[in-house]
Amino acid sequence: MRYMLLFHHREATEESVGAEAMAEGMRAMASYAATLEQAGILVSGQVLRPSADSTTLTLVDGEPRIQDGPFADTKEQLGGVVVIDVPDLDAALDWARQAPPLSWGSVEIRPGGMHIEDGKWVPSW
Amino acid sequence: MGPVLVNPGERAAQVAERAARESYGRLVALLAAPAGDLELAEDTLAQAFERALTTWPRDGVPDNPEGWLLAVARNRQRDLWKSAAHRRSRSLEAAVDAGADLGAGVVATLDDLDPDRIPDRRLALLFVCAHPAIAADVRTPLMLQVVLGFDAAAIARAFAVPAAAMSQRLVRAKRRIRDARVPFAVPGRQAMPERLPWVLEAVYGCYALSFQDRGEGDSLAGEARHLAVTTARLLGDEPEAWSLAALLTLTSARAAAPGGPYLPLQDQDPGTWDRGLIAEGEAYLRRAGRPGRAPGRFQLEAAIQAVHCDRARAGATDWDALCTLYTALVAIAPSLGGRVAHAAVIGRARSPGAGLELLEALPVERERFQPYHAARGDLLARLGRREEAAAAYTRAAALTTDPAARAFLGRRAEEAGGP
Numbered sequence: 001m002r003y004m005l006l007f008h009h010r011e012a013t014e015e016s017v018g019a020e021a022m023a024e025g026m027r028a029m030a031s032y033a034a035t036l037e038q039a040g041i042l043v044s045g046q047v048l049r050p051s052a053d054s055t056t057l058t059l060v061d062g063e064p065r066i067q068d069g070p071f072a073d074t075k076e077q078l079g080g081v082v083v084i085d086v087p088d089l090d091a092a093l094d095w096a097r098q099a100p101p102l103s104w105g106s107v108e109i110r111p112g113g114m115h116i117e118d119g120k121w122v123p124s125w
Numbered sequence: 126m127g128p129v130l131v132n133p134g135e136r137a138a139q140v141a142e143r144a145a146r147e148s149y150g151r152l153v154a155l156l157a158a159p160a161g162d163l164e165l166a167e168d169t170l171a172q173a174f175e176r177a178l179t180t181w182p183r184d185g186v187p188d189n190p191e192g193w194l195l196a197v198a199r200n201r202q203r204d205l206w207k208s209a210a211h212r213r214s215r216s217l218e219a220a221v222d223a224g225a226d227l228g229a230g231v232v233a234t235l236d237d238l239d240p241d242r243i244p245d246r247r248l249a250l251l252f253v254c255a256h257p258a259i260a261a262d263v264r265t266p267l268m269l270q271v272v273l274g275f276d277a278a279a280i281a282r283a284f285a286v287p288a289a290a291m292s293q294r295l296v297r298a299k300r301r302i303r304d305a306r307v308p309f310a311v312p313g314r315q316a317m318p319e320r321l322p323w324v325l326e327a328v329y330g331c332y333a334l335s336f337q338d339r340g341e342g343d344s345l346a347g348e349a350r351h352l353a354v355t356t357a358r359l360l361g362d363e364p365e366a367w368s369l370a371a372l373l374t375l376t377s378a379r380a381a382a383p384g385g386p387y388l389p390l391q392d393q394d395p396g397t398w399d400r401g402l403i404a405e406g407e408a409y410l411r412r413a414g415r416p417g418r419a420p421g422r423f424q425l426e427a428a429i430q431a432v433h434c435d436r437a438r439a440g441a442t443d444w445d446a447l448c449t450l451y452t453a454l455v456a457i458a459p460s461l462g463g464r465v466a467h468a469a470v471i472g473r474a475r476s477p478g479a480g481l482e483l484l485e486a487l488p489v490e491r492e493r494f495q496p497y498h499a500a501r502g503d504l505l506a507r508l509g510r511r512e513e514a515a516a517a518y519t520r521a522a523a524l525t526t527d528p529a530a531r532a533f534l535g536r537r538a539e540e541a542g543g544p
Contacts, residue, residue, distance in 0.1 A: 109305075
């Protein structure tokens with residue numbers, strides 16, 4: 001069963017938290033990635049650029065409208081995701097507990113529905 | 126025991142009813158575990174019961190009614206898993222289409238079950254119902270339904286919510302269990318201390334409901350006590366689980382006969398208490414004892430009940446013991462109810478003024494809490510502050526739904542305010 005761990009937290013920059021905290025966070029993320037890889041459960045991972053760099057496209061009266069900024073302008077933003085393949089929710093919770101972004105915000109555990117394999121949607125459970 | 130053909134209709138109905146009560150949770154646990162699908166387990170089990178009621182009166186009750194029900198429900202489940210109609214509507218469709226072996230695996234797991242030796246997986250089911258990923262307010266209703274077999278309408282009445290709302294909450298929780306794949310497993314030693322309190326809390330919730338007399342009271346209290354004892358037995362060596370079993374058993378020992386007048390604990394005649402249940406509760410409490418280890422919340426609560434019950438033997442209440450136990454209880458579990466009882470005991474054992482002081486220190490939620498006003502009325506009356514006592518009793522009576530308790534508090538108000 002695939003679960004996506006979504007990291008929601010306040011966006012940090014080197015100016016806001018300091019270079020040292022930033023470097024430490026990156027080290028924690030590196031070691032988390034290595035642990036997931038070693039356990040053989042890592043499907044993919046993606047850390048995102050700040051939401052200020054985001055562009056959002058919406059249809060307004062059938063016409064695409066391009067807006068600068070994220071879909072929802074909230075204090076906490078989606079900062080990254082990791083997809084893991086584990087047997088059940090308890091296993092996913094255990095990995096979520098170890099995720100470094102938990103110290104900066106929340107980790108949402110969302111069961112996967114479908115994913116693409118060889119160009120075809122296949123169930124994730 | 127062979128098939129019984131004497132008055133088969135009535136007997137079959139009785140056996141089916143007994144099997145329903147005693148085995149419901151066991152059968153649901155077995156049927157739901159493979160795919161985590163409680164709805165499907167309950168549906169197929171209901172169909173099996175329905176079939177029992179038509180075939181048992183005709184062909185006789187089978188030697189192993191539970192095994193029969195399990196086999197019928199299991200076959201029904203397998204048919205559904207294999208049928209295209211079911212696969213279209215359920216998540217298994219995708220798994221089967223993708224060549225994943227989930228569907229076949231599920232069938233194999235169920236086939237491995239020997240109907241003559243039905244394992245007890247209820248413990249795993251209890252941990253599913255009280256999983257931290259399930260909303261706290263639906264855990265007790267879920268247990269009442271899938272472990273004890275109460276229907277949604279009865280549960281809704283006990284919680285005083287509309288039946289449709291309760292049904293919806295239960296269905297949502299069950300789908301969540303299936304779709305997020307909450308595991309049907311007993312947590313390991315490491316996770317146990319974190320997970321067990323939720324289970325015990327929800328079992329306790331089943332019992333607490335029976336105090337709010339809404340018609341389900343008697344059956345709920347009995348079933349909840351039985352569930353607590355079963356939980357303790359299945360866990361084997363968990364002090365708080367045995368303590369909860371002791372607490373509910375000792376409380377049940379003092380339960381008044383339905384319809385009788387309300388009597389506060391101190392006015393009850395210990396001769397009317399159930400000595401068998403007292404002995405049983407004390408035995409459970411002994412199993413919870415761990416020398417050198419700090420007692421848990423339920424252990425303290427059970428010990429408090431044991432002190433009260435001991436009046437049947439000693440003839441008097443050991444107020445000092447109660448003071449010690451309540452002081453320890455409010456230190457680790459400072460609930461409003463516990464703190465009010467603590468104040469009442471201090472008021473009795475030390476002085477009414479000391480008890481009153483503790484009551485005055487309670488947070489503002491106390492105003493809507495019936496026991497606070499009842500305890501305050503008692504302490505004020507002891508201090509000779511009669512008008513205030515009458516007002517407190519009147520307020521307590523107004524907050525009471527049970528007619529017998531309301532009548533009692535009303536009389537107290539009159540006595541305090543009268544000449």
